[in-house]
Amino acid sequence: MSELVIRGVSRTFPGVRGGQPTLALQPTDLDIPKNDFVTVLGPSGCGKSTLLRIIAGLDFPSTGTVTLEGRDVKGPGADRGMVFQSYTLFPWLTVRDNIAFGLREKGMAEKEKNEIVASYVAKVGLRGFENHWPKQLSGGMQQRTAIARALANNPKILLLDEPFGALDNQTRGLMQELLLGIWEREQKTVIFVTHDIEEAVFMASRVVTMTARPGKIKSITPVNLPHPRHYTIKASPEFSELRLKLTEDIRSEAIAAAEHG
Numbered sequence: 001m002s003e004l005v006i007r008g009v010s011r012t013f014p015g016v017r018g019g020q021p022t023l024a025l026q027p028t029d030l031d032i033p034k035n036d037f038v039t040v041l042g043p044s045g046c047g048k049s050t051l052l053r054i055i056a057g058l059d060f061p062s063t064g065t066v067t068l069e070g071r072d073v074k075g076p077g078a079d080r081g082m083v084f085q086s087y088t089l090f091p092w093l094t095v096r097d098n099i100a101f102g103l104r105e106k107g108m109a110e111k112e113k114n115e116i117v118a119s120y121v122a123k124v125g126l127r128g129f130e131n132h133w134p135k136q137l138s139g140g141m142q143q144r145t146a147i148a149r150a151l152a153n154n155p156k157i158l159l160l161d162e163p164f165g166a167l168d169n170q171t172r173g174l175m176q177e178l179l180l181g182i183w184e185r186e187q188k189t190v191i192f193v194t195h196d197i198e199e200a201v202f203m204a205s206r207v208v209t210m211t212a213r214p215g216k217i218k219s220i221t222p223v224n225l226p227h228p229r230h231y232t233i234k235a236s237p238e239f240s241e242l243r244l245k246l247t248e249d250i251r252s253e254a255i256a257a258a259e260h261g
């Protein structure tokens with residue numbers, strides 16, 4: 001049975017001041033088994049963030065249902081961890097306290113909490129920065145803290161909305177390897193939204209592409225590249241073949257999106 005089941009999920013936003021409503025997402029079905037790593041690719045405005053926010057319980061579908069392990073999603077919950085593109089750490093908390101935030105909310109005992117936080121600090125390579133404030137960190141370090149904060153809660157699903165979109169290319173590549181390495185070691189169900197085809201292929205077990213607005217799923221491409229994946233796989237013929245196929249899937253949609261604003 002799939003861990004996450006999306007059935008007939010669509011979203012229409014009401015028009016502002018009597019304007020036309022916006023159909024952001026056409027009825028969408030998607031099944032995601034446990035420990036899948038799904039990347040979602042699509043042109044700007046195709047409803048990727050809308051779909052992710054509905055799964056997170058931060059927005060609600062106009063039609064359809066999302067069920068997680070058989071239970072309807074009705075709002076946000078600790079079983080789903082979210083990481084956004086913009087840096088969303090609590091500026092008044094240190095790295096350690098940001099990562100500990102959800103555990104403290106749960107009322108976890110101090111000793112257990114400290115052990116979990118220390119293990120995630122190590123996993124995302126932030127040893128020595130535990131007492132830093134977010135404003136003292138680079139963008140990449142802030143996103144590493146945000147990923148650690150989301151994972152420390154041990155969510156069933158990790159939802160990431162363009163988490164590396166604001167980073168320079170070099171840092172972005174390192175962050176891809178870091179997240180993929182954690183996934184390879186620990187297994188976790190991941191849904192990762194991105195504009196970047198190479199990023200989508202490198203990390204995924206399956207790449208979902210979406211059509212231009214109003215978005216719907218256009219293709220689902222399995223990525224059978226072996227694990228552990230090293231960045232050099234990006235130069236392999238198999239990788240190039242997948243990149244080309246997805247570039248073709250996305251190109252016509254990007255053109256359609258540009259033509260219709």
Ligand SMILES: Nc1ncnc2c1ncn2[C@@H]1O[C@H](COP(=O)(O)OP(=O)(O)OP(=O)(O)O)[C@@H](O)[C@H]1O
Nearest residue numbers: 013022024042043044045046047048049050051213
């Ligand atoms: N709260 C809202 N009210 C009205 N319209 C909205 C709202 N949120 C999103 N939209 C519209 O819905 C469409 C889909 O938006 P969404 O953010 O999901 O797209 P996206 O694929 O994530 O885009 P991008 O890649 O640029 O982030 C867009 O046309 C957007 O303007």
